[in-house]
Amino acid sequence: MKQILLLLVLLLFVAQPLFAGQYDLQTVTPEIQQALDGRRERFSVLEQLKDEGKIGEGRDGLAVNFAGAPEAEAAVRAENKDRNLIYQAVLTQNHLPETEIHTIRRVFAETQRSKAKAGQMIQTESGTWIKK
Amino acid sequence: MNEPGLKRMSFLHPSLLLLFLCLVAPGCTVKTVGDPARPITIKAHVIVDIRGMKETASNIEDYVSGEKEELRIKNEE
Numbered sequence: 001m002k003q004i005l006l007l008l009v010l011l012l013f014v015a016q017p018l019f020a021g022q023y024d025l026q027t028v029t030p031e032i033q034q035a036l037d038g039r040r041e042r043f044s045v046l047e048q049l050k051d052e053g054k055i056g057e058g059r060d061g062l063a064v065n066f067a068g069a070p071e072a073e074a075a076v077r078a079e080n081k082d083r084n085l086i087y088q089a090v091l092t093q094n095h096l097p098e099t100e101i102h103t104i105r106r107v108f109a110e111t112q113r114s115k116a117k118a119g120q121m122i123q124t125e126s127g128t129w130i131k132k
Numbered sequence: 133m134n135e136p137g138l139k140r141m142s143f144l145h146p147s148l149l150l151l152f153l154c155l156v157a158p159g160c161t162v163k164t165v166g167d168p169a170r171p172i173t174i175k176a177h178v179i180v181d182i183r184g185m186k187e188t189a190s191n192i193e194d195y196v197s198g199e200k201e202e203l204r205i206k207n208e209e
Contacts, residue, residue, distance in 0.1 A: 004147045021191050022184035024206035036203065039196045090188060096180065103180045111189040115197065 023094045032089050035082035042082075045075050047117075056121030056129065057112040061087065061105035066121065083108070 025032065046063065049055045054067040055076055062083060065076040087104050090096075096104075106125070113122045116132045123129050166172055194200040 007147045007151060021187045021204050021206060022181060023188040024191060024204055025188075026206045028203065028205065036192075036196065040198065043197055086192060100180050103182075104185065107182060107185040108189045108193070111186065111193050115193060 023090055023096075025089055026093050029089075032086065035085045038078060038082045039086075042075060042079055046079060049075065050120040051117070053119075053121060053131075056123065057109065057116055059106070059109050059123040059125055059127060061108035061112065064123070 028036070046055065049072050050057075054065065054069060054072045056064050056066060058064045062080045063076045065072045087101060087108065090104055091098070091101050109123075110125075113124075113132070116122050118132055120132050121129055122132050191200075191204045195203040
């Protein structure tokens with residue numbers, strides 16, 4: 001019995017890497033890297049805009065500009081362009097059908113909601129905007 | 133019980149069978165041959181493993197936010 005348990009534990013250790021990040025990107029092309037770098041550089045700007053209540057996280061995995069301010073609009077447009085590129089890359093590199101882009105967006109939106117700080121605007125799955 | 137009998141039993145030990153199945157099952161493939169003039173189209177609905185996708189989303193968003201310095205890439209087998 002002890003041997004069986006030991007074997008099962010061993011198998012779990014071996015299998016764990018197989019399940020962690022099963023939809024991770026396989027290839028980071030220059031285009032994808034540019035999108036990731038752009039998002040990293042823009043991150044603090046977006047956080048500032050979120051703290052000010054000018055933008056929020058939509059339920060489709062994209063940032064939304066509430067204020068309509070030009071500085072927010074440019075950042076949101078660039079951010080969403082990069083996000084869409086990354087979502088599409090996850091889809092194609094994992095050989096998922098086009099219809100699953102909605103699932104990818106939904107899961108990324110949920111991740112954004114969980115990472116949002118208190119006071120930032122987030123859109124729930126039902127479409128309601130709330131302040132976290 | 134004699135020695136060969138004991139050895140046979142250990143080979144068929146449930147844990148060893150389980151290990152064998154876990155190793156062999158992923159590698160099993162099925163090859164079919166049909167009529168090229170009458171192609172068969174199978175529309176399969178792919179269900180995304182949400183937990184797996186959440187792992188990927190967390191990986192990317194942690195990298196973007198600076199929480200992680202490196203992005204985890206899937207190794208091709």
